[in-house]
Amino acid sequence: MSDTPPSLDPVQLGAYFDLIEVTSLLRHAVEQQLREAGELSYVQFQLLARLGDSPTGSHRMTDLADGVVYSRSGLTYQAGLLEKAGLVVRAPSPDDERSTTVTITDAGRTRLAEVLPGHIEVVSGLLFEPLSRDDVEVLAGLLAPVRDHMRSTPPRSAAPRRRSGR
Amino acid sequence: MSDTPPSLDPVQLGAYFDLIEVTSLLRHAVEQQLREAGELSYVQFQLLARLGDSPTGSHRMTDLADGVVYSRSGLTYQAGLLEKAGLVVRAPSPDDERSTTVTITDAGRTRLAEVLPGHIEVVSGLLFEPLSRDDVEVLAGLLAPVRDHMRSTPPRSAAPRRRSGR
């Protein structure tokens, strides 16, 4: 509580509101598509996509928790659902017995492939339709630094127990 | 399933992912701030802010439901919470007996004022810090048409049949 003047000019305010509104609507539409096309929540889709992107098809729980915003117990819950559905498997990590390695299964990849086209279609039709190629490039150029800034600011998933340096 | 080429180029994909990630992190931070500073969920804050912005301090339930994405029952639930907390009042509309008019109370305005500085500080520090004034203007210029487009797209259940040129 020092010298930060808390105010947003009208342009900032508009950008902020539009950002929230746009992603809210987009998320809503995408979640519906994922649910209908493949019985997946958005978080589950993100996890599957992340695993599918990995060269090994695997990630440690902690890495997934850092990538996806939520808490560890939340990740355990979601990973449990995915495992129950046969889309991933969990196994102790070879190098560190404390860690759990999550790996996407063939069924998981299949499910991902089933869902992806519709997903892309929604995003394409809803988000990118009114944007030219140049627009998209500009947008990407604006968002990347913001993302980096947010990522570098506070550690997320590992909730600091007691005194958290700040 | 034939002529729809569902694909996003790398730039689009990056923009999409960054958009989701950025708003996810932002939302998370903002929700925490709102909760700590004023016992408000984000939806509740949006409702209060919308009412506070109105010249009359009032809106019909339907208008609020249209503004905030969720279902009517969800709005009833949230409005109930706000009313229980004394931040809004509900009354039958004078002109249309079916409608309910929601009005922000003085306590609601006070709460809003308590929460707003911290809210703006979070948004400012997290979203706008890495962006210049020009950047923000460009961003706003990109988001506005997207928002309009999304708002004007009525049903998105299962109508992916459109392939215009690209």
Added chain:
DNA sequence: TATTGTTATACTCTATAACTATA
């Protein structure tokens, strides 16, 4: 002791459908 992950639990939120009442 610190880290990784799980479990138990409690709670918030959202959606669906049935219902009331007004137009």
Added chain:
DNA sequence: TATAGTTATAGAGTATAACAATA
């Protein structure tokens, strides 16, 4: 009949804290 809103209910998702196991 159509619209506005509420209620009941059921389910998904998240966070917190306590816990066990490994480093």
